[in-house]
Amino acid sequence: MLLKIAWRNIWRSKLRSIVVISSIAIGVWSLVFLLSFSRGMILTYIDKAIENQTSHIQIHNPAFINADVDKNELERAAFNYLSDPDEIEQTLSQYEEIEAFAFRSYAHQTFLGVAGKTGVANVFGINPEQEKLVTNIHQQIIEGDYFESQKRNQILISRAQAEKYNIGLKKKVILSFTDQSGTPTKVAFRVCGIYDTKNQLLDQFNVFVRQKDLNRVLNIPDQSHEVAILLKDVHQSDEIKAGIAAALPSELVRVYDEISPEIELFNVQIELSTFIFTFIFMLGLIFGIINTMLMAVLERMRELGMLMAIGLNKVKVFQMITLETLLLGIVSAPIGMLIGYISVGYFKQVGLDLSHFSKGMQKFGLSEVVYPVSSVDMYITFGVAVLLTAILGSIYPALKAIRLRPVEAIRKV
Amino acid sequence: MSIISVKNIHKTYNENTVPVHALRGVDLEISEGEFTAIVGPSGSGKTTLLNIIGGLDRPTEGDIRLDQTELSTLNENQLIEFRKNNIGFIFQSYNLIPVLTSKENVEFVMLLQNRPKKEMETRAKELLNAVGLSDKLDQRPAQLSGGQQQRVAVARALASKPRFVLADEPTANLDSKSTADLLDIMAKLNQEEQITFVFSTHDNRVIERARRVVTMVDGKIESDETFNR
Numbered sequence: 034m035l036l037k038i039a040w041r042n043i044w045r046s047k048l049r050s051i052v053v054i055s056s057i058a059i060g061v062w063s064l065v066f067l068l069s070f071s072r073g074m075i076l077t078y079i080d081k082a083i084e085n086q087t088s089h090i091q092i093h094n095p096a097f098i099n100a101d102v103d104k105n106e107l108e109r110a111a112f113n114y115l116s117d118p119d120e121i122e123q124t125l126s127q128y129e130e131i132e133a134f135a136f137r138s139y140a141h142q143t144f145l146g147v148a149g150k151t152g153v154a155n156v157f158g159i160n161p162e163q164e165k166l167v168t169n170i171h172q173q174i175i176e177g178d179y180f181e182s183q184k185r186n187q188i189l190i191s192r193a194q195a196e197k198y199n200i201g202l203k204k205k206v207i208l209s210f211t212d213q214s215g216t217p218t219k220v221a222f223r224v225c226g227i228y229d230t231k232n233q234l235l236d237q238f239n240v241f242v243r244q245k246d247l248n249r250v251l252n253i254p255d256q257s258h259e260v261a262i263l264l265k266d267v268h269q270s271d272e273i274k275a276g277i278a279a280a281l282p283s284e285l286v287r288v289y290d291e292i293s294p295e296i297e298l299f300n301v302q303i304e305l306s307t308f309i310f311t312f313i314f315m316l317g318l319i320f321g322i323i324n325t326m327l328m329a330v331l332e333r334m335r336e337l338g339m340l341m342a343i344g345l346n347k348v349k350v351f352q353m354i355t356l357e358t359l360l361l362g363i364v365s366a367p368i369g370m371l372i373g374y375i376s377v378g379y380f381k382q383v384g385l386d387l388s389h390f391s392k393g394m395q396k397f398g399l400s401e402v403v404y405p406v407s408s409v410d411m412y413i414t415f416g417v418a419v420l421l422t423a424i425l426g427s428i429y430p431a432l433k434a435i436r437l438r439p440v441e442a443i444r445k446v
Numbered sequence: 447m448s449i450i451s452v453k454n455i456h457k458t459y460n461e462n463t464v465p466v467h468a469l470r471g472v473d474l475e476i477s478e479g480e481f482t483a484i485v486g487p488s489g490s491g492k493t494t495l496l497n498i499i500g501g502l503d504r505p506t507e508g509d510i511r512l513d514q515t516e517l518s519t520l521n522e523n524q525l526i527e528f529r530k531n532n533i534g535f536i537f538q539s540y541n542l543i544p545v546l547t548s549k550e551n552v553e554f555v556m557l558l559q560n561r562p563k564k565e566m567e568t569r570a571k572e573l574l575n576a577v578g579l580s581d582k583l584d585q586r587p588a589q590l591s592g593g594q595q596q597r598v599a600v601a602r603a604l605a606s607k608p609r610f611v612l613a614d615e616p617t618a619n620l621d622s623k624s625t626a627d628l629l630d631i632m633a634k635l636n637q638e639e640q641i642t643f644v645f646s647t648h649d650n651r652v653i654e655r656a657r658r659v660v661t662m663v664d665g666k667i668e669s670d671e672t673f674n675r
Contacts, residue, residue, distance in 0.1 A: 034550070034553070034554060034557045037550075038543065038545055041545035042545055045544070045545060335539070335541065336541065336543065336544070339535075339537065339541040339543075340543070341526065342500070342502055342529065342535055343529065343530065343535055343554075343555055343602075343606075344526055344527070344529050344530025344531075344555065344558045344559075344606070345526075345558060346523060346526045346527070347522075347523070349558075439502050440497050440502040440503045443502075443537060443541065
């Protein structure tokens, strides 16, 4: 009966209840959409980073990774290659969960010169066919080709670099290296293709050459600095990483968020923003609920006094007010979630085109079309948050109600 | 034997500022089955006395014993329990629960007593039938006239099988016809089921039907007359 009274009480003041329910529903909807949007934006970034370069797992010589940013150390880092590529290949071949892997060589902060202009580049020495199976740089070629010619010293540069150095296909690029003996060497590479990953953070520095060309220049034949591994299922990353690390104790095995710290940062940002937005929403909601329920209690003082006079005890009065508030939350939260679910579902299909803002976003590797991503735990979090807020918000009005003295309340008009 | 025993009751409001003496030493004994009207002009203390008898207010001084229970020994929660099981209330403005139907309003009191659902339903129908509202079971208060609402309030007051019913100006908002109907119903219940009724009123129509009339002036009982009606 208390439930029945509470439910019917909600609809005594239809307009007020509809306003409260609508505002909670809109709040939940906006939260769901906003967080799905930012999650979608960040997951797109992570996916792109994985597809374009990072892959799911990488293996390095620990000394290579721990090299400081000091130039000399970075140069020496080039000689901290993987200790036994054959053993690594053998180990990785045993995993059915691995889709593909590719060996790479790498030269940190190499001087790059073109027609009098100089800059810095990170040079990746790749095996084009292997690399195709792991990352999708080959799909991002906007001009020229992806190492189709077997000629020596071909280089892939990005559109950003092409614009910066004002060079095009077939033009020469000079890269400066220091070989194992410490001798500086300048080597000319010819641009065979221009790529564009839309991630300016990566495109600004990364150039790709054949691994055998880079190894020859560095004088480290048959060696590699890293292995990039693509898994069939990203969720197995940690498990596979642990297996590989156990099999190859002398190497450093890392998953994608360890490789690119910004990915971990983004993940933390998702969690943090969920928490902050939810907290702000709850704070706003709690005052709305207190206001509404306080009005409901003050309007019904005579009735509450009568109920207490005829034998409704204080615990039940408290329960009735709390129940009424909870019902408001129980009605409104699912409406907000449903609208959120539908709108997120729609934009997940068609994408949200932010091309007006995309120039700025691309600088940070973010996509111009965002596909919002929601998750079950997001809905559970908001559902619990609304109900918790409703309970908290009902405490003060409920206390006000039980403090009424029936004899005084009955006299109120 | 007295079902209500009031001894030397005083009630003073605003004790710390400007004291208002609502009751100044009231003694009253009411026996089971009485049909008593407490009458007097506004401010004479009749509603205060009724509130104190009903355990809704506490006296500043004096003793009040209902049946065998000394009310001053009960705390707030015990008082609520006592009221629930022993006293039926009828208020001037009906005070029904607006979101419940007539039947649900009557059942509500029994629900507080944890009575079985079947029993609640049967008794609610019986009582509403007794007050002439068997065709208004599913109407909400807003769909009933003032007289009909007050009859639902009578049925509700009796639902908990109370030892006595306290009615504060029950006819104040009713027309002559509704007042006569309501008094007929209450007189019938009083005579047939020996339910004790105590009214506070200054309505002559009620006073004319009461078998005992206690007149109050300035917080004191001025006269106490019994009539053979």
